[in-house]
Amino acid sequence: MKFLAPLALAATLATPALADLTELTDAERAAFRAEVRAYLLDNPEVLMEAIAVLEQRQANAEVERDQMAVAANADALFNSAFDWVGGNPEGDVTIVEFFDYRCGYCRRVHPDVEALIEFDGNIRYIAKEFPILGEQSVLASRFAIATRIALGDDAYETISNALMEMRGDMTEASLIALAEENGLDSQAITAALSDPLVDSTIGYNHDLAGRMQITGTPTFIFGDQMVRGAIGVDDMQRIVAAIRADAD
Structure with missing residues (x-):
């Protein structure tokens, strides 16, 4: 042959x-x-x-x-009453972030997220509490959610940012101290920790992540695009620009 x-x-x-x-x-x-x-x-x-x-x-x-x-899962991602909404609530591009306060990559990317929101001015940002790194992560998320329940959205933003910058172990005592350092009513927060909405919020986000095969933090949703892992502000801006270009 x-x-x-x-x-x-x-x-x-x-x-x-x-x-x-x-x-x-x-x-x-x-x-x-x-x-x-x-x-x-x-x-x-x-x-x-x-x-x-x-x-x-x-x-x-x-x-x-x-x-x-x-x-x-668009409704659960973009319209859940469980989540804090920051940036411009009427923004033309929505970014969702699944995060854990003890995640080093979440901490690293947090200033970039804040810079994007401030620089752009037209970003709707949705925070998904998604504690996956142990008991301290869960405690921190529960404390942040309880802060929102007890004291409102502005207080939640304050404590969430503080938690991203916090060093050392996250215990109930250290979280109470952190709240007081930031001028928040720690007694009201600790009282709200028993609110069923605290655990419901975390459970809801874990169920949603499971349906979407999200297993790590940070995970971002930019419009209809999922980005797994930390990215810098320049990459974020490029993605946002592409979303706007596609919408034109």
Whole structure:
């Protein structure tokens, strides 16, 4: 049997009306494999090209899955009464962030989020309390939510920002001290910790994250686009600009 170049032969075999590998003898099949191996060893860039194509297809598929998840959970993402809304409530671009106060990446990206909101002026920001890093994370989120229940949105923003900057262990005593340092009524906050809405908020966000296959923090939703992990303010601005361009 006269062998074609490996890639040409592979294309030929992909056509149902033509030859099938199962029709080759053992000797012919071994020779074919040797030809393919030799070709790939002589042209390893072909493997890199194939891997790049595969990775791009996988990335595209992940983006599509994420967009479908955002669409399926849009009301819970963008309109939940459980969440604090900052920035411009009437902004033309909405950003949702799932975060944990003890997450180092959340802490690192927090100034960038604040800078984007302040610089842009037309961002609607939604905070999703999503404690996943242990008991101290849960305690911090419960304290922040209780602050909102007891003292309102402005107090929540104050304590949330303070928690992002806090160093050391997050215990009930240290959180009370933090609240008092920021001029907040710690007694009112601790009383609100028993409000069922505190645990309902955390449970709601965990259920939502589960449906959307969100397992880490920070995770952002920019419009219909999900971004897993920390990104800088320049990348945030590019994403926001692209969303606005698509809307025009």
